[in-house]
Structures are given as C-alpha cells and as structure tokens.
Amino acid sequence: xxxxxxxxxxxxxxxxxxxxxKASQNPTDELxxxxxxxxxxxxxxxxxxxxxxxxxxxxxxxxxxEDVKITVKVFISSPDVNLLKEAIxxxxxxxxxxxxxxxxxxxxxxxxxxxxxxxxxHLWTGVEEYVKIGKLSSVGLSDVNTNEFIDLFQWANVKxxxxxxxxxxxxxxxxxLQTFTKENDVQLLTHxxxxxxxxxxxxxGIFNANTNVHWVTRYQIHLKCRGILSSKGYLIYVNxxxx
Numbered sequence: 040x041x042x043x044x045x046x047x048x049x050x051x052x053x054x055x056x057x058x059x060x061k062a063s064q065n066p067t068d069e070l071x072x073x074x075x076x077x078x079x080x081x082x083x084x085x086x087x088x089x090x091x092x093x094x095x096x097x098x099x100x101x102x103x104x105e106d107v108k109i110t111v112k113v114f115i116s117s118p119d120v121n122l123l124k125e126a127i128x129x130x131x132x133x134x135x136x137x138x139x140x141x142x143x144x145x146x147x148x149x150x151x152x153x154x155x156x157x158x159x160x161h162l163w164t165g166v167e168e169y170v171k172i173g174k175l176s177s178v179g180l181s182d183v184n185t186n187e188f189i190d191l192f193q194w195a196n197v198k199x200x201x202x203x204x205x206x207x208x209x210x211x212x213x214x215x216l217q218t219f220t221k222e223n224d225v226q227l228l229t230h231x232x233x234x235x236x237x238x239x240x241x242x243x244g245i246f247n248a249n250t251n252v253h254w255v256t257r258y259q260i261h262l263k264c265r266g267i268l269s270s271k272g273y274l275i276y277v278n279x280x281x282x
Contacts (some may be wrong), residue, residue, distance in 0.1 A: 041281045044088035044253075045246070048133050049073050051096040051270040066232050067241075070255070070273055074245050088276065098260045098270030099134060107260050107269070109134070110141040112181070114236045114255040116148055118158035120165040126254040127169060129274050134258065138174050142166070143203055145181040147234060156187050160194060167197040177201055181230065185216040192223065201226045207233075242277070249280040 049055075052073050064072075073093075083089035099107065113126045123144070131137065144166070148158050159180065169175045179201025180188060188202055202220060204212060206229045220227040242250050253276040260270040 042278050043281060045083065045091065045275075045277050045279055046088040046129065047074060047077060047091045047273075047275045047277075048093055048129075049077050049273045049275075050093035051098055051272050052094075053268070053271055054094050066257075067236055067238070070237060070275075071241050071245065073273065074275065078245065093272075096134065096270055096272055099136070104136070106263055108140045108263055109136065109258060109260050110143075111139050111256055111258045112143045112145060112232070114145045114147065114232075114257075115162070115253075116146070117253070118146075118148060118161045120161050122253055123162050124165045124169070126256045126274070126276070127165075127174065129276070130256055130258050131174070133272075133274060134260075138176070139258075141177040141179075141201065142175050143179045143181050143201055145203075145232065145236075146183075155183075156190055159183065159187065159191050163191065163195055163197075163199075167195065170197045177226075179203065179226070181205075181232070182234070185213045185219070188216065189219055192219075192225075198223070199225065201228065203228045203230045205230055205232065205234075207231065237275070246277065246279050251278045253277060 055073065055076060077091060077093040081091050081093060083091045111130055113123060115123060115126065127139065127142065130139065144162060146159060146162065148155055150158060166175065166178050170178060177200055178197065179199045181203035182205055192198055202225055212227065217227065236255055237252055242252060256274045258272055259268060261267065262269055
C-alpha cells in the first residue's frame, strides 16, 4: 500500500457560485461541497505533496495590507508543532503575506485532560515562536475546558488572548471562564464549528480512498473600515493511501 500527501487550496470560495455558501450552511457542509468542486475541476501538480489549486484569490490585490484583517483557524488533531507551523506557513504562502492578525487553534486530540494540556503546550511553543518573529498577533484556542485554558495561560510566555467556545455544546459560558477572561483581558468568542470539521467517512468519500487529515485551515479576510468579508477559503493537507 502506497500513500501520497495532497494539499488542496480552495481559493476564495465566496467567488465559487456552485458552492452555495449560504448563511444556513454549516462549516462541514460548506467544506465538503467546496472540496468536491475543487477536486472535480482542477488537476494536481507536483509530487510530494501534490498541490491542487482552486479558484484564484485576488482579495489582497491592489489593496493596502494595513486595511485588511486576516483571521485563521487551524483544525488539528496531532500535537506535532511542525504540522501547526506548516499550516500557518501554507496560509501565508497561499495569500503571499508575512503575518496573520488572528490565529485560533482547534485541537481535537483524544487524550485525557492531563495529556491534552501537554499536547496544547507542545503546539503553543510554535505559536510563541511565530508571535516573537511577528508572524502572528492575536492568538488563542477553541473548545478547551476552563481548567485547561487557565493552566495553559498561566504556563505560557505568550499569553492566549482569545478563547472560543461552541454554543452547540455549551449553552451557558462557564462562570469561572467568564470571570477569568474578564480579569485577564481575553476575548471570549462563540462559534458554530463542529468538533470534527471533516468526518472520516466524508473524507474517504471525497478522496475515494482511505485518507488521513494532517490539518485543515480556514482563513477569512475582512476589510477593516467596513467590516466586510472579502475572502474566505480553506487549505486541507491530507495523506491518501493508494494501491
């Protein structure tokens, strides 16, 4: 059994009419539909990884970089800091930028609570490295429990200043987290992303093979002055088994 790595760059899906990016569509449906279209309409280039490019993203063309805010969310299930850095680097390469204003990590490892904290610390070393060289500004975590977030915050040299919670699984913000974020000037945000943005069954079906995800990133580009979303796209790095 052989395997190959594939990197899919969807480009700006706001310009992908067939993707039907409606407000009612959840992130998983949006991603699955987009991937099907991009894989159907584009040939891969290169060898390892094979790169598949979707619709070109011109959102930053002829615009002052200071006039836009780029936010990125990385969905990752491995504590390998190199995979996280690779995800960040690929977004920067794809958009031809040197820095990202806001990064949130959605870690979905299956460890127990103590081991999850250890995994988050491994990943956070990469975050701190990139903050120190100016590649990242605001940084945070998604869907961590209150104790994990507080422990990481107190341990970290570069403090997370964003924490996201899912309204689907948490109807009420934990009081302890609410108090801590207020006292430490941490932005408390909500989101509607599922715990697993690309379910295994759908993933295998999309690539027509047994496939493992290294990471998924979603970027959004907003015009600061008007708060308008001018671009939104995904990058997906997978390993596909071939016969």
